[in-house]
Every structure is written in C-alpha cells, then in structure tokens.
Amino acid sequence: xxxxxxxxxxxxxxxxxxxxxxxxxxxxxxxxxxxxxxxxxxxxxxxxxxxxxxxxxxxxxxxxxxxxxxxxxxxxxxxxxxxxxxxxxxxxxxxxxxxxxxxxxxxxxxxxxxxxxxxxxxxxxxxxxxxxxxxxxxxxxxxxxxxxxxxxxxxxxxxxxxxxxxxxxxxxxxxxxxxxxxxxxxxxxxxxxxxxxxxxxxxxxxxxxxxxxxxxxxxxxxxxxxxxxxxxxxxxxxxxxxxxxxxxxxxxxxxxxxxxxxxxxxxxxxxxxxxxxxxxxxxxxxxxxxxxxxxxxxxxxxxxxxxxxxxxxxxxxxxxxxxxxxxxxxxxxxxxxxxxxxxxxxxxxxxxxxxxxxxxxxxxx
Numbered sequence: 128x129x130x131x132x133x134x135x136x137x138x139x140x141x142x143x144x145x146x147x148x149x150x151x152x153x154x155x156x157x158x159x160x161x162x163x164x165x166x167x168x169x170x171x172x173x174x175x176x177x178x179x180x181x182x183x184x185x186x187x188x189x190x191x192x193x194x195x196x197x198x199x200x201x202x203x204x205x206x207x208x209x210x211x212x213x214x215x216x217x218x219x220x221x222x223x224x225x226x227x228x229x230x231x232x233x234x235x236x237x238x239x240x241x242x243x244x245x246x247x248x249x250x251x252x253x254x255x256x257x258x259x260x261x262x263x264x265x266x267x268x269x270x271x272x273x274x275x276x277x278x279x280x281x282x283x284x285x286x287x288x289x290x291x292x293x294x295x296x297x298x299x300x301x302x303x304x305x306x307x308x309x310x311x312x313x314x315x316x317x318x319x320x321x322x323x324x325x326x327x328x329x330x331x332x333x334x335x336x337x338x339x340x341x342x343x344x345x346x347x348x349x350x351x352x353x354x355x356x357x358x359x360x361x362x363x364x365x366x367x368x369x370x371x372x373x374x375x376x377x378x379x380x381x382x383x384x385x386x387x388x389x390x391x392x393x394x395x396x397x398x399x400x401x402x403x404x405x406x407x408x409x410x411x412x413x414x415x416x417x418x419x420x421x422x423x424x425x426x427x428x429x430x431x432x433x434x435x436x437x438x439x440x441x442x443x444x445x446x447x448x449x450x451x452x453x454x455x456x457x458x459x460x461x462x463x464x465x466x467x468x469x470x471x472x473x474x475x476x477x478x479x480x481x482x483x484x485x486x487x488x489x490x491x492x
Contacts, residue, residue: 248303
C-alpha cells in the first residue's frame with residue numbers, strides 16, 4: 128500500500144514527518160545553481176534533480192527535456208503587443224496587467240453587460256477564459272485535460288493533486304471590466320444582476336469540480352492589498368461570502384477539502400473565510416499567521432515566508448525567518464513552508480539554496 132506524502136498529510140490537516148513546501152517558484156537560476164543542470168537546456172532533468180535534493184518542495188515536473196528559450200531581460204518593459212507594460216517572471220514574462228478596460232468604454236457598457244448572454248469568454252482577459260456555453264460534459268473534459276487527470280478515473284487514496292479556479296467571485300468583475308470600471312460601478316443596483324450571473328457560471332463550474340478525481344480544490348480571489356480589503360464589509364457580505372459558503376458546501380458534500388488563496392493582508396477577512404467553510408488559507412507574509420495558527424489550528428496555512436528577507440541576502444535573517452515559520456507549524460499540522468510573496472527570478476540563487484537548506488534542517492517533526 129502506498130504511504131501518504133507529507134504534502135497529502137498536511138493538506139489533510141494530519142501530522143507530518145517533515146514540513147512540506149507550497150512555493151510560488153519563479154527562480155530558474157536557483158534551480159540551475161542548486162542542481163548543476165541548466166534549467167533552460169534540460170528543464171525536466173533540472174527539476175528532477177531539485178526534487179531529489181528537496182523532496183518536500185512539491186514543484187511540478189515539466190513535460191519533457193526540450194530546451195526552452197532564455198528570456199531577454201531587455202524586453203522587461205514590453206508586453207505582448209509592445210505597448211503594454213510587462214515584467215520578467217521566472218523564465219518568461221508576465222501578462223500586461225491590463226484586463227477588460229479597453230472592452231468597456233463607459234458606465235453604460237459595464238452595467239448592460241450580461242455574463243450569461245456572453246458565456247463564451249475565450250476572447251476576454253479573465254484568466255478562466257473558457258467557453259461556458261459548452262455542455263457540462265465538454266467542460267468536464269476540458270478541466271480534466273487542464274489538470275492533467277486524463278487517465279485518472281477516481282482520485283487515488285493518497286493523491287495530493289488539486290483542481291483550482293481563479294475567478295471564484297471578485298476576480299470575475301475585476302478582470303472582465305478592469306479595476307477602475309469595477310470600482311466605479313460596483314455599488315450600482317444593476318451590478319447585483321451582473322454578480323448573480325457570474326455566480327450562475329461558477330455554480331456550474333463547482334458542480335463539475337465535485338466530480339473531478341481530486342481530493343482538494345483551490346479557490347482564488349484577491350480580496351486584499353497589503354493594507355487590507357479592497358471593498359467594504361457590506362459589499363463582501365452581500366456579493367462574496369454567500370457564494371463562498373455555497374461553493375464550499377457543494378464541494379464538502381463531495382468529500383473534498385477547499386482552500387482559499389489570495390494576495391495581501393487577509394487579517395480582516397480571515398474569520399469570514401473560515402466561517403464560509405474554507406479548510407485552509409494561503410496568502411502573503413503581510414498576514415498574521417501566528418494569530419491564525421492559534422485561532423484556527425485545524426486550518427491548512429501557507430504564505431508566512433517573506434521574499435524581502437531573502438532579498439536582504441542576510442543569512443542570519445533567513446534562518447530566523449525559517450525558525451519562526453517552524454514555530455508557527457507547531458500549532459498547525461497542516462502548515463506549509465511558503466514564501467508567500469513569491470521566490471522571483473532576481474533573488475540570489477545561493478540565498479534560495481540557503482532558505483531551502485534551513486527548511487530541510489528545521490522542518491523535521
């Protein structure tokens with residue numbers, strides 16, 4: 128019988144032998160430095176070697192060892208269309224950070240929009256840009272392919288695979304209309320209809336997710352900046368939390384654990400997210416993870432590590448950070464080492480290695 132991995136145990140809220148990682152990994156040069164294998168020349172070989180050194184880092188494997196192009200850092204100020212801003216990200220570039228602004232010229236355009244009449248979002252910059260006019264069976268096949276579950280009829284007993292959806296609630300209007308259009312119109316009466324229609328789409332999506340062969344589901348919404356929530360408690364009580372509670376309920380009935388991931392400082396919304404039914408919270412180091420670990424020891428938690436400390440190149444500070452993270456894990460079986468604000472390409476490779484070595488040394492339970 129296969130034994131559960133530390134990742135599976137942590138996701139399940141069970142005691143682990145060693146604290147696993149939930150890293151947002153965007154540093155190919157560190158991979159090359161640590162393994163001695165050029166990430167760009169042999170991406171699969173480099174990743175396999177990295178996993179040999181750090182088995183709990185839990186990074187996905189590339190599909191093959193075909194060489195990949197090296198990013199030209201001189202393109203860091205150009206986007207896909209050469210007229211929109213993008214930046215270096217890992218071994219490529221980011222998107223342009225511009226979403227639906229160009230599609231909606233004025234308030235009338237926003238408030239007359241109907242997600243249900245549109246349904247085909249393949250040409251919209253909304254991350255989950257699928258054609259929702261497809262049948263449930265067609266969408267099921269699309270998600271199965273997307274999550275690489277083609278030959279998985281049911282989730283294996285200790286399978287730690289995860290299905291995820293980026294546009295859980297607030298991301299739909301932010302990405303569809305653009306940030307300013309969303310803020311300018313989110314209090315209008317007609318916006319209630321728009322949010323209800325987005326919820327109709329998501330109700331289908333999460334109903335399909337109840338059938339996917341995974342034990343775990345990740346729901347993403349950026350509710351907060353580093354300073355806290357982007358919307359009022361009243362707005363979130365009306366438009367977000369009832370949907371979260373509904374989706375969590377659907378997935379729990381299918382015996383799946385549901386995790387929330389979002390940027391910024393989620394201190395002000397954490398209690399509400401837990402009340403909605405989320406089994407874990409993944410965020411950034413601006414959040415008070417020490418407080419969360421004491422208040423909710425049953426939660427899965429990740430994101431306490433800070434890349435600003437890695438950027439300092441101060442090994443003493445890095446060690447103290449990992450030591451502090453390990454202390455948080457004493458309260459929470461489902462704790463993950465995680466640099467919540469990412470390990471970007473410009474963190475020095477030797478510091479990344481030192482961070483991983485500290486976790487390897489201190490994470491044994």
